[in-house]
Amino acid sequence: MKLRKIAFALGILGISLGLMGKPAEAAQNEAIIINKSTNQLAFYEKGNLQKVFPVATGRTKSLTPEGKFYLVNKVKNRPWYKENIPGGDPRNPLGARWLGIKVPGDWGHTSGNVYGVHGTNNSSSIGTYASSGCIRMYNKDVIWLYDRADKNIPVYITSTSSSFTALAQKYGVGKSAKVVAGYETFNETLRYGSKGDSVKILQRKLAITADGSFGPQTLKSVKNFQKSKGLVVDGIVGPNTRKALFSK
The missing domain is CATH 2.40.440.10 (L,D-transpeptidase catalytic domain-like)
Incomplete structure (x- = not known):
């Protein structure tokens, strides 16, 4: 009887610890x-x-x-x-x-x-x-x-x-970035003055120098790309331009 009670108590403890772990898991x-x-x-x-x-x-x-x-x-x-x-x-x-x-x-x-x-x-x-x-x-x-x-x-x-x-x-937040056509995707909206890894990804997709700085050359290339795809030619890489960039 004692062994049953101990086993039952350990089972309850295990369930409780499992439930306690869920919020931390979600927070990641x-x-x-x-x-x-x-x-x-x-x-x-x-x-x-x-x-x-x-x-x-x-x-x-x-x-x-x-x-x-x-x-x-x-x-x-x-x-x-x-x-x-x-x-x-x-x-x-x-x-x-x-x-x-x-x-x-x-x-x-x-x-x-x-x-x-x-x-x-x-x-x-x-x-x-x-x-x-x-x-x-x-x-x-x-x-x-x-x-x-x-x-x-x-x-x-x-x-x-x-x-x-x-x-x-x-x-350690979220899921790893997907790779499309050999390049990482990005989710930010990029515009003139933006800097960082996402700009480098954009520049590689446009086949221009990937220096990570959204300057005049990148702006010109983005506008040319938008024009070629029938998009709004504003030089801003938003959802529609990103979709066109990474579509197969």
């Missing part, structure tokens, strides 16, 4: 990566890159902390306590949603109430270095992210010329 495939160098935010869900958004970060490099953090709270229409502005008010600089990040260490132990990804009432600041440390998004974008990002997922903040594909591989 869901993450937010923010690159201050390009002022872009990438969201990974179920191991796949879902979307890349433009953001605004700190006015100086030191204002927005870098490292691995965690999303610890989510608030709809958070009030702006500093100026006593209620949530939902057009004057509120925090916009429609707040996703709080716990930032430990030299930045002080917070509960996601100091640093966060949030909306804005100043849409013209997106894409620039304008905040006091938080990451700003267009309200429509932060609402999209708020509805999908779960609490406790990792948030990686860095400043680099590496692509999101390379960063995801470095951090």
